[in-house]
Amino acid sequence: MRIGIIGLGYVGLTLAIAAADNGIDVYGVEVNQHIKDCLAQNKAHFFEPRLDSLIKRHNGKEFHCVEEFPKDLKFDAFIITVGTPLKKGEKTPNFEYIKSALRDTISKIYDGNQLIILRSTVSVGTTRKVVIPFLADLCHKPESEVRVAMCPERTVEGKAVEELTHLPQIVSGSNPEATEIAVDLFRHLTPYVITVDSLEEAELVKLYCNTYRDMTFALGNAFCMAAQTYGVDGMKAIKHANQGYARSNIALPGYVAGPCLEKDAYILINNMPECDSKDFIVAGRKFNESLEDLTLEWVKRKVGEPSEDKCIVLSGMAFKGQPETNDLRGSSSVYIAQKLHKLGYKLILHDFVALESEMKELGLGEVCSDIYEACRDASALLVLNNHKKYFDLQEDEVLTKSHNDFAILDTWGVCQNLYSIENVDIATLGNFMISR
Numbered sequence: 199m200r201i202g203i204i205g206l207g208y209v210g211l212t213l214a215i216a217a218a219d220n221g222i223d224v225y226g227v228e229v230n231q232h233i234k235d236c237l238a239q240n241k242a243h244f245f246e247p248r249l250d251s252l253i254k255r256h257n258g259k260e261f262h263c264v265e266e267f268p269k270d271l272k273f274d275a276f277i278i279t280v281g282t283p284l285k286k287g288e289k290t291p292n293f294e295y296i297k298s299a300l301r302d303t304i305s306k307i308y309d310g311n312q313l314i315i316l317r318s319t320v321s322v323g324t325t326r327k328v329v330i331p332f333l334a335d336l337c338h339k340p341e342s343e344v345r346v347a348m349c350p351e352r353t354v355e356g357k358a359v360e361e362l363t364h365l366p367q368i369v370s371g372s373n374p375e376a377t378e379i380a381v382d383l384f385r386h387l388t389p390y391v392i393t394v395d396s397l398e399e400a401e402l403v404k405l406y407c408n409t410y411r412d413m414t415f416a417l418g419n420a421f422c423m424a425a426q427t428y429g430v431d432g433m434k435a436i437k438h439a440n441q442g443y444a445r446s447n448i449a450l451p452g453y454v455a456g457p458c459l460e461k462d463a464y465i466l467i468n469n470m471p472e473c474d475s476k477d478f479i480v481a482g483r484k485f486n487e488s489l490e491d492l493t494l495e496w497v498k499r500k501v502g503e504p505s506e507d508k509c510i511v512l513s514g515m516a517f518k519g520q521p522e523t524n525d526l527r528g529s530s531s532v533y534i535a536q537k538l539h540k541l542g543y544k545l546i547l548h549d550f551v552a553l554e555s556e557m558k559e560l561g562l563g564e565v566c567s568d569i570y571e572a573c574r575d576a577s578a579l580l581v582l583n584n585h586k587k588y589f590d591l592q593e594d595e596v597l598t599k600s601h602n603d604f605a606i607l608d609t610w611g612v613c614q615n616l617y618s619i620e621n622v623d624i625a626t627l628g629n630f631m632i633s634r
């Protein structure tokens with residue numbers, strides 16, 4: 199089997215390499231020069247466990263990064279894995295990258311017989327209303343004859359290579375031949391393929407998975423804030439509600455962020471007629487977003503007005519700490535940094551995994567690789583993700599001796615070793631609205 203992949207980002211590259219590792223001949227095209235330069239050096243442009251060693255094994259053999267798909271080769275399928283971000287300043291999805299993949303790449307090689315798979319996350323109806331008419335027009339066939347499948351990606355960053363061969367794959371074809379080829383393709387990766395009833399159902403399943411996570415976290419965050427209106431620590435109340443009681447699995451409070459969760463609830467409600475479930479989903483998403491402004495309130499309360507001699511350390515800039523990633527896209531930490539920077543606060547950014555060059559590029563303040571050193575003259579430390587290295591932080595002399603008015607917001611409650619420091623004021627998201 200031979201496939202072509204359009205877009206070698208997080209989804210496209212991990213899928214390409216997993217497919218190559220499972221006996222498929224894979225060609226990939228990408229427009230970003232940096233990604234192609236990294237691949238020329240046998241490296242991914244992002245951190246993902248095991249990925250670089252697999253690239254080294256398959257690059258130039260079963261996997262080929264090419265400028266254009268070779269016309270003399272027969273391809274069974276092309277998979278579109280380009281990004282589907284929200285439009286700038288709006289909450290509606292931008293499908294321009296999908297249209298450009300069809301127009302600029304697929305149209306050059308499409309013969310009307312290959313299967314075209316949409317892997318990107320899209321709103322309901324996009325496969326049928328955007329992809330199929332374009333292809334039918336291109337090959338002058340009735341829409342019912344073109345072979346299209348919707349096979350959404352559901353991996354989590356930081357575990358994608360492992361999950362691609364372990365997660366069930368959702369498949370839906372526009373006709374029986376399309377479904378058959380798509381099932382055959384994904385069976386190379388995993389025996390667990392779920393064929394769903396329609397293209398729309400496949401689109402929905404993906405949106406359900408991410409929106410479900412988003413709403414679950416929203417409920418945890420709402421419970422956490424509700425507890426604080428009674429003067430109760432929300433994080434503790436949630437832990438106690440879950441403890442030894444299998445029917446409760448309430449999420450602990452935290453930012454709900456990243457390139458997928460920040461947008462997928464909005465993609466789900468795109469095109470949805472006005473109804474109560476739409477309001478419910480929007481309310482949950484907005485509640486998660488509101489944690490960023492609550493964090494700003496804490497900073498204003500603890501640090502006071504911005505001034506030259508006050509500096510704030512923001513640690514944990516990647517959108518999550520576990521599984522670890524260096525991805526800054528859609529990170530609440532970055533949005534908090536942008537808001538603090540706009541208010542005039544002096545910032546130092548730190549992360550255990552994110553690249554210093556990418557943090558510098560944000561233009562929001564200094565970047566420091568040593569968290570203790572970053573705190574030397576700071577007024578506050580905000581620990582913004584739950585990377586496992588925070589559990590190892592010690593009562594370093596920088597934190598214990600040189601501060602009188604030093605405050606720490608340990609948002610995820612992962613810096614337990616620091617809680618005994620006497621002169622430091624520490625809060626978590628469980629009590630930051632009521633902490634002294």
Ligand SMILES: NC(=O)c1ccc[n+]([C@@H]2O[C@H](COP(=O)([O-])OP(=O)(O)OC[C@H]3O[C@@H](n4cnc5c(N)ncnc54)[C@H](O)[C@@H]3O)[C@@H](O)[C@H]2O)c1
Nearest residue numbers: 205207208209227228229230280281282298299318319351
């Ligand atoms: N990141 C994840 O873990 C994840 C997980 C599940 C689903 N998704 C969904 O998968 C899709 C892709 O996400 P991503 O994180 O990989 O995005 P990404 O931005 O990292 O990757 C998309 C890549 O496509 C390239 N591209 C755009 N237009 C192109 C074209 N015409 N030809 C060739 N290359 C082109 C871009 O340069 C980019 O490198 C999105 O819809 C996303 O919501 C992402």
